[in-house]
Amino acid sequence: MAAEVDGPLKRVLVPLLLPEKCYDQIFVQWDLLHVPCLKILLSKGLGLGIVAGSLLVKLPQVFKILGAKSAEGLSLQSVMLELVALTGTMVYSVTNNFPFSSWGEALFLMLQTITIAFLVLHYRGQTVKGVAFLVCYALVLLVLLSPLTPQAVVTLLQASNMPSVVVGRLLQAATNYRNGHTGQLSAITVFLLFGGSLARIFTSIQETGDPLMAGTFVVSSLCNGLIAAQVLFYWNAKAPHKKKKQ
Numbered sequence: 001m002a003a004e005v006d007g008p009l010k011r012v013l014v015p016l017l018l019p020e021k022c023y024d025q026i027f028v029q030w031d032l033l034h035v036p037c038l039k040i041l042l043s044k045g046l047g048l049g050i051v052a053g054s055l056l057v058k059l060p061q062v063f064k065i066l067g068a069k070s071a072e073g074l075s076l077q078s079v080m081l082e083l084v085a086l087t088g089t090m091v092y093s094v095t096n097n098f099p100f101s102s103w104g105e106a107l108f109l110m111l112q113t114i115t116i117a118f119l120v121l122h123y124r125g126q127t128v129k130g131v132a133f134l135v136c137y138a139l140v141l142l143v144l145l146s147p148l149t150p151q152a153v154v155t156l157l158q159a160s161n162m163p164s165v166v167v168g169r170l171l172q173a174a175t176n177y178r179n180g181h182t183g184q185l186s187a188i189t190v191f192l193l194f195g196g197s198l199a200r201i202f203t204s205i206q207e208t209g210d211p212l213m214a215g216t217f218v219v220s221s222l223c224n225g226l227i228a229a230q231v232l233f234y235w236n237a238k239a240p241h242k243k244k245k246q
Helices: 002-013 020-028 035-054 059-068 076-095 104-122 127-145 151-159 161-179 187-207 211-233 241-245
Strands: none
Touching (some): 035 187, 076 127, 076 151, 076 161, 076 211, 151 161
């Protein structure tokens, strides 16, 4: 009976959440306090949870823009810089063959960020420019993921993530401060990004051992925390009605 249960359980956990040696350590030898294996299980579980959550994390922001028919309060420069950072993380992770659970959310966040960038341009009356941006971005991404791009360029792109994240978040923070409110910025999206970046510090250290990846998420957490603090500070502040026409 134990073997019958063990088979399906092993197929679910190995290698998705645990290497086979850790499965044996925990579920065969019943060493439930084996710290290295528990770290792997926690890291994999968190990583897959972040990837799954990233499918929806920016949808509240997209729906808020569509519902208001306005992107007021969103900094286009900040959105673009965030897109650069997400692209760098994804390309760097793919070329280094990191496990999908350690970077998969970058793919889904990238798709949602592209959508937000297009909507910002669209509601500014620049729809044609938005379509041109989508086409150009797709071409650049194909080149970056191809063998034509040297590894040194990919590493440089990942290294540029830190300044991109810092400048992008500071631009959004400055926009919030200047407006005296957070406009159509979604609180749900902001807090999910903050929580996800905090969890990624642990998973990137555990799964990749790459200091560049871990450092990027430390900086991202600090910057996301700043925007989250502004959302709380401006919680009851509202945009003037005269700006609604935009």
